[in-house]
Amino acid sequence: MLSNKEKDLIKEIWERLTPVAAEIGADALLRMFASYPGTKTYFSHLDISPNSSHLLSHGKKIVLAIAEGAQDISQLTVTLAPLQTLHAYQLRVDPRNFKLLSHSMLVSLACYLGDEFTPVAHAAMDKYLSAFAAVLAEKYR
Amino acid sequence: MVEWSENERSIISNIFSNLDYNDVGPKALVRCLVVYPWTQRYFSSFGNLYNAEAISTNPKVAAHGIKVLHGLDRALKNLDNIKATYAELSVLHSEKLHVDPDNFKLLSDCLTIVIAGKLGSAFTPEVQATFQKFLAVVVSALGKQYH
Numbered sequence: 001m002l003s004n005k006e007k008d009l010i011k012e013i014w015e016r017l018t019p020v021a022a023e024i025g026a027d028a029l030l031r032m033f034a035s036y037p038g039t040k041t042y043f044s045h046l047d048i049s050p051n052s053s054h055l056l057s058h059g060k061k062i063v064l065a066i067a068e069g070a071q072d073i074s075q076l077t078v079t080l081a082p083l084q085t086l087h088a089y090q091l092r093v094d095p096r097n098f099k100l101l102s103h104s105m106l107v108s109l110a111c112y113l114g115d116e117f118t119p120v121a122h123a124a125m126d127k128y129l130s131a132f133a134a135v136l137a138e139k140y141r
Numbered sequence: 142m143v144e145w146s147e148n149e150r151s152i153i154s155n156i157f158s159n160l161d162y163n164d165v166g167p168k169a170l171v172r173c174l175v176v177y178p179w180t181q182r183y184f185s186s187f188g189n190l191y192n193a194e195a196i197s198t199n200p201k202v203a204a205h206g207i208k209v210l211h212g213l214d215r216a217l218k219n220l221d222n223i224k225a226t227y228a229e230l231s232v233l234h235s236e237k238l239h240v241d242p243d244n245f246k247l248l249s250d251c252l253t254i255v256i257a258g259k260l261g262s263a264f265t266p267e268v269q270a271t272f273q274k275f276l277a278v279v280v281s282a283l284g285k286q287y288h
Binding site: 027030031033034035103106107110111112113114115117118119120122123126 | 175176196197253254255257258259260264266267269270
């Protein structure tokens with residue numbers, strides 16, 4: 001469960017990262033592809049080499065969605081409704097992969113924020129990303 | 142048997158040769174106890190673990206973090222035989238400490254994040270993948286003797 005303090009912390013961090021959404025998103029994706037090569041199978045139609053425009057625009061999309069969810073975490077199911085449908089009926093990404101991207105995202109945050117990514121911030125972020133992933137998978141079955 | 146390229150060996154060796162064990166060890170264990178509070182179940186003798194502040198200043202946690210991190214030295218020195226190297230420690234964690242092996246992954250994820258925080262952009266996707274491969278092999282070896 002996320003406390004109000006944690007929700008504020010998460011909102012504040014993602015607000016700060018919105019201007020560098022493409023950079024953070026692309027970084028997280030690259031980390032995921034390097035550590036978990038199976039995840040690349042979902043991107044066979046895109047150029048996912050470092051700095052490619054596909055990678056940057058896709059990374060940006062993902063981070064902006066996460067940031068938008070963070071604006072009002074209690075409304076996640078409402079905010080993510082269109083993305084729920086997309087992932088369930090079109091993309092059909094195995095939800096186990098959400099964990100892999102979440103972990104990669106946490107590493108990106110650690111690299112970018114350094115000491116500011118305290119254990120408390122990490123805990124809050126991990127909880128948020130888990131909740132986000134769970135909501136995203138809600139329409140799968 | 143696990144295969145290591147020359148590049149992977151050098152990446153792993155570099156991470157450890159530049160590692161401040163007395164800093165990273167405690168930070169990794171603190172992070173694990175804060176991010177995954179159920180792991181505190183193994184440390185009831187450590188005193189005050191009531192909140193993040195208490196955990197991060199707890200001397201027993203710090204000392205234990207250093208000890209656990211040094212436990213990785215064995216893998217570093219025996220990259221080609223990690224499974225056998227950790228057989229004894231695996232038995233210890235199973236028979237004596239009764240640690241759920243799922244916890245090894247939690248701690249290894251926290252260690253990855255601490256090192257990422259320290260190295261910043263130098264912790265490239267390639268370095269991360271190699272380090273995670275190393276940790277996964279150790280984690281697997283530590284779980285091998287459970288029955």
